[in-house]
Amino acid sequence: MFVLNYYKSRKFSFSLLIVFILSALIFSFEGNSALAMGYGGIGGRPAYPDPKNPRTQSIFVYTLEPGTTKNDGVLLVNNTDKEKTLMVYAVDSVVSSGGAFACRQMNEPKKDVGRWISLSKSEVTLQPGKNEIVPFTIKVPKEASVGEHNGCIIIQEKKEKKENQKGMVLTFRTGLRVAVTVPGKIVRKLKIENFQVEKRKNGNFLLRPQIRNLGNVSIDTDVKVITRYFFGLILAQHGGQFPILRGKTSDWNFELKKPFWGGWYKSQLIATYDQNPEASIGIQSGKSLTTLKSKPIYFFSPPTPLALSIEIVVLLLIIFLIFLLVLAIKRKKWIQNQWQEYQVKPEDDIKKIAEEFGLSWKLLARVNKLQPPYALKPGDTIKVPPKPEKK
Amino acid sequence: MNQHRFNIKLKTMSRFTYSLMTSRFISLFLITLLIIGGMGIGTYILASSTTQFQQTINPGTLTTDIVDSSYNSVANPSVTMNPVTFSFSCQTATGTFGTSSQQIYVQNPDAADDGWTLTVAPANTTDYWDGSSSDFDFNDGSGSGCSDGSDADSLAGQMTIDPSGATLSTGQCSSCTTNNISKGSSTAFEEGTTDSVTLLTASASSDDIGDWTLQGVSISQTIPAEQPAESYTINMVLTVTAS
Numbered sequence: 001m002f003v004l005n006y007y008k009s010r011k012f013s014f015s016l017l018i019v020f021i022l023s024a025l026i027f028s029f030e031g032n033s034a035l036a037m038g039y040g041g042i043g044g045r046p047a048y049p050d051p052k053n054p055r056t057q058s059i060f061v062y063t064l065e066p067g068t069t070k071n072d073g074v075l076l077v078n079n080t081d082k083e084k085t086l087m088v089y090a091v092d093s094v095v096s097s098g099g100a101f102a103c104r105q106m107n108e109p110k111k112d113v114g115r116w117i118s119l120s121k122s123e124v125t126l127q128p129g130k131n132e133i134v135p136f137t138i139k140v141p142k143e144a145s146v147g148e149h150n151g152c153i154i155i156q157e158k159k160e161k162k163e164n165q166k167g168m169v170l171t172f173r174t175g176l177r178v179a180v181t182v183p184g185k186i187v188r189k190l191k192i193e194n195f196q197v198e199k200r201k202n203g204n205f206l207l208r209p210q211i212r213n214l215g216n217v218s219i220d221t222d223v224k225v226i227t228r229y230f231f232g233l234i235l236a237q238h239g240g241q242f243p244i245l246r247g248k249t250s251d252w253n254f255e256l257k258k259p260f261w262g263g264w265y266k267s268q269l270i271a272t273y274d275q276n277p278e279a280s281i282g283i284q285s286g287k288s289l290t291t292l293k294s295k296p297i298y299f300f301s302p303p304t305p306l307a308l309s310i311e312i313v314v315l316l317l318i319i320f321l322i323f324l325l326v327l328a329i330k331r332k333k334w335i336q337n338q339w340q341e342y343q344v345k346p347e348d349d350i351k352k353i354a355e356e357f358g359l360s361w362k363l364l365a366r367v368n369k370l371q372p373p374y375a376l377k378p379g380d381t382i383k384v385p386p387k388p389e390k391k
Numbered sequence: 392m393n394q395h396r397f398n399i400k401l402k403t404m405s406r407f408t409y410s411l412m413t414s415r416f417i418s419l420f421l422i423t424l425l426i427i428g429g430m431g432i433g434t435y436i437l438a439s440s441t442t443q444f445q446q447t448i449n450p451g452t453l454t455t456d457i458v459d460s461s462y463n464s465v466a467n468p469s470v471t472m473n474p475v476t477f478s479f480s481c482q483t484a485t486g487t488f489g490t491s492s493q494q495i496y497v498q499n500p501d502a503a504d505d506g507w508t509l510t511v512a513p514a515n516t517t518d519y520w521d522g523s524s525s526d527f528d529f530n531d532g533s534g535s536g537c538s539d540g541s542d543a544d545s546l547a548g549q550m551t552i553d554p555s556g557a558t559l560s561t562g563q564c565s566s567c568t569t570n571n572i573s574k575g576s577s578t579a580f581e582e583g584t585t586d587s588v589t590l591l592t593a594s595a596s597s598d599d600i601g602d603w604t605l606q607g608v609s610i611s612q613t614i615p616a617e618q619p620a621e622s623y624t625i626n627m628v629l630t631v632t633a634s
Contacts, residue, residue: 043452045502045633058453058503058633077452094512096587097578101634102510104586152632155452166622168470168488168610171514172455175632206555208576220505220595240571240594242506243634252573252592253555282505 042084042126043174044155047073047133055282059177060153063280066182067142073133074119074153074176078126085125085158088134090117093150093177099250101218101243103152103175113151113178116140123158138180146184147216148246148281152177179218179281186277187215193249195225195269195294203258205299209269210251211292213244220281222272225254230264243281261311262303269294335367339383346378358388451500451600453507455631458496458604462563465493470627472612477620481537481547481613488608489557495605495629496562497591503633505595509605510630511552512587513580519546520612520623527615529625530580536613542582547615552588553577554608559591562602571597577609 049056062070078084089106092114096102104114119136126132136153156173193210200206207225224239238254259265271292276285303311342353350370354361365374368382376382457468470493472486488511489495497509519526527548533540536549554575561567575589590605 041452041454041456041498041500043454043502045452055505058505079452094587096508096510096512096575096589097585098573098575098589098592100508100510100575100589100592101632102508102512102587102589103630103632105512105514105516105628107515154630165467165469166624167472168486169624169626170457170468170470170629171626172457172629173631174453174455175630177632177634200556223594238571240506240596242592242594251576253576254573 041079042077042086042155042157044074044076044088044153044176046176047075053282059179059281061179061281062138063181063183064138064140066140066144068140070138070140071135072138073135074155075131075133076124076126076155077131078128081128083125083127085123087123087154087156087158088119089122089154089156090114090119090136090178091152091154091175093152093245095245095248098252099245099248101150101177101245103154103177106154106156110151113138113149113180116149116180117151117153117178119153138178140180140182144182146182147186148218149180149182150177150218150245151180181217181280186217188217188219188273188275188277188279189214190219190221190244190271190273190275190290190292192269192271192292192294194251195267195297197256197267197297197299199299200255203301205256205258205301207238207254207256207267208251209254209271209294210249211244211271212249213246216246218243218245218281219273223252224270224272225267226270227256227265227267230266235259235265258304259301260304261307262301264298264300266296266298268296335383335385339367339385341381342384344376344378344380344382348376348378350374350376353382353384356387357384359385451498451502453500453502453631453633454498455509455629456496456498457493457629459492460494462496462602468493470610472610475614477618478614479616481535481616484612484614486610486612488552488610489604489606491606495590495608496602497605497631498562498602499593499598499600501600503593504599506597506634507593508589508632508634509591510587510589510632512628512630514626514628516582516586517543518625519544520548520625522619522621522623524621525619527618527623529612530582530586532579532581536579537615548613549579549581550610550612551577551579552590552608552610554588554590554605556609557590557605557607560604560606562604564598564601567598567601567603569603572603574605 045058046056046060053061055061060072064070076086076088091104091106092110092112094102094104116138117136119134121134124132124134152175154173154175191212191214193212196208198206198208209223209225211221213219220241221244222241224237226234227236228234236256242250244250272289274285275290276287278285350361350364354364457465459465470486470488472484475482475484499507513529519528526546528544528546529548529550531540531542531547532549537547539545539547555577557574559569559572559574561569571594573592578585578588590608
């Protein structure tokens, strides 16, 4: 028995030790877990942004004379929890539908900025959470024309081709715009091409502004579509600052949710931009801005069912109030025209007079502006209706 | 008798030892908690007094992907068009790009503060829907996509992508909005003219930090008359570009 107890006591000591270690591990892990932080995805960004131009934190912006060379770098990032091999390559830009900026594909021939860029590496393998700067050089050809030229540096994960996939097979990549402006006669001019409001099947409206860039550089434009109630109060404002590429028309689709109350509305496009040639991507000239406005478009939206119910109730209430008002006016006129003066006799009181003339004593008191206790003195003159005819 | 007494004594001792052990167990556990807790508090006090906190936040990057409803990346994403039956006349197949289980996903963790665009394009402008024995085109607008035009190949067919009616929503970021993000218009691919279709355009005033999903982008594809019955594949590239 003693041996057993001794054995038990050893076992307990061992258990205690394990409890201590486990507790220590659990609590130490709990304490440290708050220090770990990460964000998924692979991609890149400019390695050496220009502190004077905030736009260079996300894209590459240069002003380069023909024949000059510029050295820079792109920071490749692997924020996933796996080792990744990234392909990095330069391509020309392409204007996507709606005038949006996009990048050409890897296999497409390069004629513009995509051709000017030479990257020091085409592939980089990154451990989880690591990044690497890939240096590159831009050499602007001597014959480059004045104005803005665009291209992209693409970061794409290298993946083995999967067999037996059917339908539309998708791959993904991230592009960083490379905008190179060749100095000279810079033209910055926009024109409102069109503005439409289209009704959708779900009752919402599509606000579709179109603006054309007549210049030779892209223009960051503050595009606003303001929709107002018929009487001027603002219902909604859509838009933002978008680049409009040189010589291209940009269009946007802003969705206006079906207005709750319904009625007539007015939408107008307002575009504001810096027309001065000193301005460039991310840099304002500091001079006055140019504003373009479209003609306002009026459109009708039926109310939502709930709004319609509320509106019907309110309308009925208004009709009822008008009816009461008309009734009151008519009665007032009838009193003014038909009621006669009556001299109070000694035996009269308000109730007796009211019964005699066939109306309520309250009405009689109200018309004659009598105050409680509605006492009448003999000889007082009050107004009374014509006596009802006896049957 | 003495032996019996000794046994009783032992039994009493063992009970005592047992209860002592149990109480020790609890006490030691509590002491362990106190020590570890104390160490933790001590660590925090020391850290705060010496400002030795260390925190690394890696730079975020603008990315696009196809994710499931839990925002996990889908391993082999694809868009399957609704099947059509062999026809002697030109016909249209439809499909949906971006579903609840394969959402189009854009993540901008403060990487593209001045806007971005999400576009879809073929891996090569000269690509086509590739079958084992026959092919048809995706970017030939001749005869409303029903006949071969002047492009390099001798295939007919045209794909139209319409994101204007799709549903744009915020993703995991609860405080983000879809304000200042515009959906693209219905656009048909046309070789050399329209090689890329815009799905989304985010302005500079859109949220700098955010993630968004897009579901219900309509796809329609004209299929030339007498196109042989088989499965076809095309490679498309989804690109998110800081602009």
